[in-house]
Amino acid sequence: MNKEFLIKVHNRVKPFIHKTPVLTSQLINEIVGANVYFKCENFQKMGAFKMRGATNAILCLTEEERNKGVVTHSSGNFAQALSLAANKTGVNAYIVMPENAPLVKKNAVKGYKGHIIESESTPMAREEMAEKVKLEKDATFIHPSNDTSVIHGQGTAAIELLEEQPQLDCILTPVGGGGLIAGTALAAKYFSEKCKVIGGEPKNADDAFRSKKSGKIEYNESVDTIADGLRTHLGDKNFPIIKADVESIILVEEEAIIDAMKLVWERMKIIIEPSSAVAFAALLKEKEQFKNKEVGIIISGGNVDVTNLPF
Template sequence: MQKSDLLSVYQRIKPYVHNTPVHHSRLIDDLAKCELYLKCENFQKGGAYKIRGATNAILQLTDEERSRGVVTHSSGNFAQAVSLSAKNLGVPAYIVMPTNAPKAKKAGTIAYEGIITECEPTIEAREKASQKIQEETGASFLHPSNQLEVIHGQGTACYELLQEGIDFDYIVTPVGGGGLIAGTCLFANTFSPKTKVIGAEPENVDDAYRSLISGKIETNETTNTIADGLRTNLGNHNFPIIQKHVDQIIRVSEDQIVAAMRLVWERMKVIIEPSSAVAVAAVLYNQDVFQGKKVGVIISGGNVDLENLPF
């Protein structure tokens, strides 16, 4: 995409989203041995960056398409994002959620008037249920991470971060379905070509790490990670972008994820969810990569089940 096209994406969604704050802690800088800046999308409408992509996608539908509604499948954050975006724009929203999705994210989806259909916690079950709703309602499908309109919208968080005027060496994002990191790549490469984009992923679901090595989209045999937002796989639209632009993907352990999450809660008084903590952990535990550098981390969300904290 041209610079003007990406700027058009930002201008399109700007009235509907927050320009979220960037937080910085000298104490965490000392621990990480770098300058670490957190782009706090946990303060975004819906509690996560995903309203950016959902809004961009819905705004590009025709009036007739909007009248029939939209459908998506999500473990939580995109479910809430689509529900809230659709509510703001007067569009019905049908949401397929796995039975093991966090209660807080289900409650948020209902609060934003999303119509939930539950399914078994597999990608196949999600897709089958979504397809059935499409056939019954004529709703337009919005993919949480593998749709270009969604990818472009998600990248606007990176654009805002770059507007802070900090000469970033790296921007780090968590990697689940690949929409955030792909969008980040497009905006970083266009507006700050010297800034390298690095992904962060749980060791237990390291499909993106393996995909970069093998050159094809890999899957996971298990979804056993506390980072519930990162249990999905890359797609055919975002993977080529990631292959072209991502410098590397760093894997972190479950213990490191929990420790990073607790550190940000305790020291910065900022509530981040485990998926966000994956990116913070990647910086904290890989000082050989980041020492002495200026590093931006996109905190993807803060939707946490307070009755089920890991600490």
């Protein structure tokens, strides 16, 4: 792994993704006491950073593998990302979705020409169904976050941010399955001499915080958080990167996530989902730690059900 490798990854996915804008807010800078730069992946194709990793994973397959199709299990953003990335590259995507997944998300997957296979809503049922489809179709399984090509693709958001703002002292990202923060950590390592990477995680789903502390992958017994994109756990591909290259993880309460989301909606006039607000909530919580610093935040996505807002 080196800088040249990650540049190749970025060049590979560039034709299939948006170079998303970096926005600032004078008011937010004053509230925080730092200069904050928001990398707006809510403006990415299909509305989230996951388009980057899904695209890279498909483009890294052999022609034979692409002809047989890809399969994943996801109830949300990765389902949409893999469907759209597959559609753009002429590949069949089989998406295992829990039967209770929101209709709006199922419709989005169908709109991107993904083939939905429903399963029971437990993680085990989803995994078993994905394995069954993989064997039946001889398709390649692509994990939403614990896949090396996915991790490398997700890191391209931070590469773009650092190209535009090379002076950053740190980048904050939300932590769920670990793909985004691991990719961001690799980008910071090779594209900056001083930029640290810090995670924001819901206190009600604090497995990454505990994993970093114990040095092994920990799991949640319950995940009662509004940040629905962060209810997954780390994997063996991304955890070693997080362990080695992520500075720290800050836990935030549910109320703080809602307040951070509301502040961005009101002051920046952009739509972000609860999971995206977690990194900003971490910054607001630990303002003293970031005082007078140059801070990047990756707004991970904007796929929110506007009929069911938390405020």
